[in-house]
Amino acid sequence: MTDLERILARVEKPARYVGGELNAIVKDWRRVPVRIAFAFPDVYEVGMSHLGMHILYHVVNSRDDALMERVFAPWTDMEAEMRTSGLPLFSLESHRPLRDFDVVAFSLQYELSYTNVLNMLDLAGIPLESRDRDDRMPLVVAGGPCAFNPEPLAPFLDAVFLGEGEDAVHDLVEVVRRYGRGNRDELLCALARLPGVYVPRFYRVEYAADGGVKQVVPLIDGVPGKVVKRLVRDLDRAPFPVRPIVPYLEAVHDRAMLEVFRGCTRGCRFCQAGAIYRPVRERTLKTLLDQAGELLRHTGYNELSLTSLSTTDYSEIRKLVQTLVERHRGERVNVSLPSLRVDAFAVELARAVQEVRKSSLTFAPEAGSQRLRNVINKQVTEDDLLRTVEVAFRAGWSRVKLYFMLGLPTETLEDVDGIARLARMVLDKGRECEVPKGRLSVTVSISSFVPKPHTPFQWEPQAPLAVLRERQSFLQGRLKGKNLVYRWHDPEASFLEAVFARGDRRLAPALRRALELGCRLDGWRECFRFDLWQQAFAETGVEPGAYAYRSYRYTDILPWDHLDTGIDRDFLAEEHARALAGEITKDCRGEQCTGCGLCPNLEIEPQLAEVGTGAAG
Amino acid sequence: MPRVRIAYRQEGPARYVSHLDVMRAFERAARRAGLPLAYSQGFNPRPKMTFAAPLAVGMSGCREYVDLELETEPDPAGVFELLRQNLPNGLVPVQVQAVATGPSLMSLVHRSRYIAVGDVPVGLDTGALQVGLKRFLGRGEIVVEQKRAKGVRRKNIRPGIYSLSARLDGDKLCFSMELKAGSAGNVRPDEVLAVLGKDLSLVPESFAVWRTALLSRAGRLLWDVKGDSIC
The missing domain is CATH 3.30.70 (Alpha-Beta Plaits)
Structure with missing residues (x-):
């Protein structure tokens, strides 16, 4: 028995750590010069649900000269066993230590996974800080949404990839192939000159007396003052994994994923994904139907999820759903829509795909009053919601889930009360529609608003923890009653998320200290230790509130201003002003161009499957 | 409904797979293979599959058994070949045989x-x-x-x-x-x-x-x- 086998006998869900799943690709290392480990800083079941991983795995492994293997954060039991026996972190495909790879590529999806990034490096025996890694060590890179402000991780990362990775990962392979592992400095210089690649060590951050950033200065020739994100210009022809790995273990999303489009035209002002994945790019109906057929044939899944930021907005959605249902009904395939737009059409669609209404329907009004929904540009009215749930209840659904945020800019207690009022109106609607009492349920799921970089709310402070807690308990009190369920996220976790989302390089020591104190898997309630985080901040002299609660002026340099999503900063400022004035901005699909500047800046146009009207046509 | 009995090995990485996950892997393999699995009635139709005895996580199985109910009369050699091509690594068919309806597979194991x-x-x-x-x-x-x-x-x-x-x-x-x-x-x-x-x-x-x-x-x-x- 090997050490690994001995350990696997003692841990929960050992299948997390062994690989060997259907469609996993194991290449011969002797024949492949460039070896990349895709490192997902959360557990297997979460990472395997991430479509981006499947895409990059497919893209890299399609090359003869490169391979990609996977590694995830071990759960605490596995970590303890690995540390006791001195087993270094290894990849699932070849079970090789991470140190043997040329590149370790982290996906940054969530600020609360940052300690996992450091912990995985540590478990791999790779020095945490970029400057301590020599030629024998892999290059440590990162991408994903949090890459748009990676500053708290800056000392730990060699290079950061902004935007979509389908093309950029080819550049990475080629640069690594050219420079090999013997020329780290040259390699980093070459990377820094690639479009969309940010090499933190080549930028010096100067701080102002007021605690903010004074300026960010490029240190070598040929690196851009602003790093602009990469994107896929022709999504319809972009590579898509129709043979994704099918886990043995039940992943969080245990189904086939079809990416209908990328980007979103809605312009919700709190939403970072809506900002960083612009412009909207739809795949054609034909491509989607072909890909769906292949996906199902190669995976055997009995559920196909249409994933996108707002799937019901797809211009050919009706035809897509109808055709998928007709084609795959005989194979007992369920088509699923992850979240629904608040309108009757969306419910009609859900009805078309689900002959048995067994699950609940989820809607996200996000705020409890019309005033506040206008502030965040969530264009849903009370009438919309009530009409929509009425259609849903009459169609046979009995459970409705509603998502809201607390602590949105300008929020008052009246807005919070509006959440309870809305929930009760939905409940009344259910009774009116004669949903059986035993089955009727309205779940209100509450998260706390986190002001995210590159959104119109990037200048806004987060609501103080005390206020968030107070409003949560206020709301909880208002939502007591039969058939009502109240769910919430810990505001402490949202606070930490805000600190790191808006953070700069001076947070790095606190992150490192938190890891030493035992913080990891912070996104898991059972592991989250706010007390240890507070200790870490105190010991490293960081005032976390200075990040989460800072209110920026438009003239301030933001810690992420040197990273460019393609959207004009002035547009964000205008949107912010409109938000405070309660003015809405229309969807850029089918209506006027909102002038965010992205299309001209990146020389691209929105792409719709159906050549239609308006700005996004 | 016609039934086939499949003897298979469970080895390598698949020995870390729980019984529930092995069941799902068989269902998916059958779907990829286009085997006409029979499903239960009701709100949540499940394929009619019966395993002889769950294998503990971590243990290898040299000759495990599952019965599949099919909608059409199976050709055992064809089923064997389809499963060989479609089961994931570590689940390896050893033998396939048509079986008459009778006591459940589980009740046979002593x-x-x-x-x-x-x-x-x-x-x-x-x-x-x-x-x-x-x-x-x-x-x-x-x-x-x-x-x-x-x-x-x-x-x-x-x-x-x-x-x-x-x-x-x-x-x-x-x-x-x-x-x-x-x-x-x-x-x-x-x-x-x-x-x-x-x-x-x-x-x-x-x-x-x-x-x-x-x-x-x-x-x-x-x-x-x-x-x-x-x-």
Whole structure:
């Protein structure tokens, strides 16, 4: 028995750590010069649900000269066993230590996974800080949404990839192939000159007396003052994994994923994904139907999820759903829509795909009053919601889930009360529609608003923890009653998320200290230790509130201003002003161009499957 | 509905897969293969699949069994080939046979055979091993404690140990055992190893375990149970 086998006998869900799943690709290392480990800083079941991983795995492994293997954060039991026996972190495909790879590529999806990034490096025996890694060590890179402000991780990362990775990962392979592992400095210089690649060590951050950033200065020739994100210009022809790995273990999303489009035209002002994945790019109906057929044939899944930021907005959605249902009904395939737009059409669609209404329907009004929904540009009215749930209840659904945020800019207690009022109106609607009492349920799921970089709310402070807690308990009190369920996220976790989302390089020591104190898997309630985080901040002299609660002026340099999503900063400022004035901005699909500047800046146009009207046509 | 009985190996990475996940893997493989699985009725139709006996996580199986109900009369050779092509790594079909409707696969299982291979404890020679084994088997009662939701349950496993032998093979210690299996009085090999572990000072976790056979009451393979006087 090997050490690994001995350990696997003692841990929960050992299948997390062994690989060997259907469609996993194991290449011969002797024949492949460039070896990349895709490192997902959360557990297997979460990472395997991430479509981006499947895409990059497919893209890299399609090359003869490169391979990609996977590694995830071990759960605490596995970590303890690995540390006791001195087993270094290894990849699932070849079970090789991470140190043997040329590149370790982290996906940054969530600020609360940052300690996992450091912990995985540590478990791999790779020095945490970029400057301590020599030629024998892999290059440590990162991408994903949090890459748009990676500053708290800056000392730990060699290079950061902004935007979509389908093309950029080819550049990475080629640069690594050219420079090999013997020329780290040259390699980093070459990377820094690639479009969309940010090499933190080549930028010096100067701080102002007021605690903010004074300026960010490029240190070598040929690196851009602003790093602009990469994107896929022709999504319809972009590579898509129709043979994704099918886990043995039940992943969080245990189904086939079809990416209908990328980007979103809605312009919700709190939403970072809506900002960083612009412009909207739809795949054609034909491509989607072909890909769906292949996906199902190669995976055997009995559920196909249409994933996108707002799937019901797809211009050919009706035809897509109808055709998928007709084609795959005989194979007992369920088509699923992850979240629904608040309108009757969306419910009609859900009805078309689900002959048995067994699950609940989820809607996200996000705020409890019309005033506040206008502030965040969530264009849903009370009438919309009530009409929509009425259609849903009459169609046979009995459970409705509603998502809201607390602590949105300008929020008052009246807005919070509006959440309870809305929930009760939905409940009344259910009774009116004669949903059986035993089955009727309205779940209100509450998260706390986190002001995210590159959104119109990037200048806004987060609501103080005390206020968030107070409003949560206020709301909880208002939502007591039969058939009502109240769910919430810990505001402490949202606070930490805000600190790191808006953070700069001076947070790095606190992150490192938190890891030493035992913080990891912070996104898991059972592991989250706010007390240890507070200790870490105190010991490293960081005032976390200075990040989460800072209110920026438009003239301030933001810690992420040197990273460019393609959207004009002035547009964000205008949107912010409109938000405070309660003015809405229309969807850029089918209506006027909102002038965010992205299309001209990146020389691209929105792409719709159906050549239609308006700005996004 | 026509039924096929499949004997398969579960090995390599698949030995870390739980029983529930193996069930799902078979369903997906059948779907990829286009086998006409029969489904249950109702709100949540499930494929009609019956496994002989769940295999513990970490253990390899040399000859596990599953019955699939199909909507059309199967060609066993064709089913074998389709499964061979479509099952994931580590789930390997060994034999496929059409079976007549009869008692459920689970109810046929009464005995299991296992091999366990691990490190030889320091200082253990063949003589000491055989003495230890003899003493172990000579006990009228071997009680193990099972942790249950409602406290601890004590169970005498001795009647369920039908045979147990051991030999030294270089630096390896190999046990062969035949234990009672099925819904009542099931004895697990790790329970035997745990008790033996105390007697012979070996580390039960360091043993790799294979289930080599699932047998009927009369000790027949599950193919061929007609000869069993009715179970």
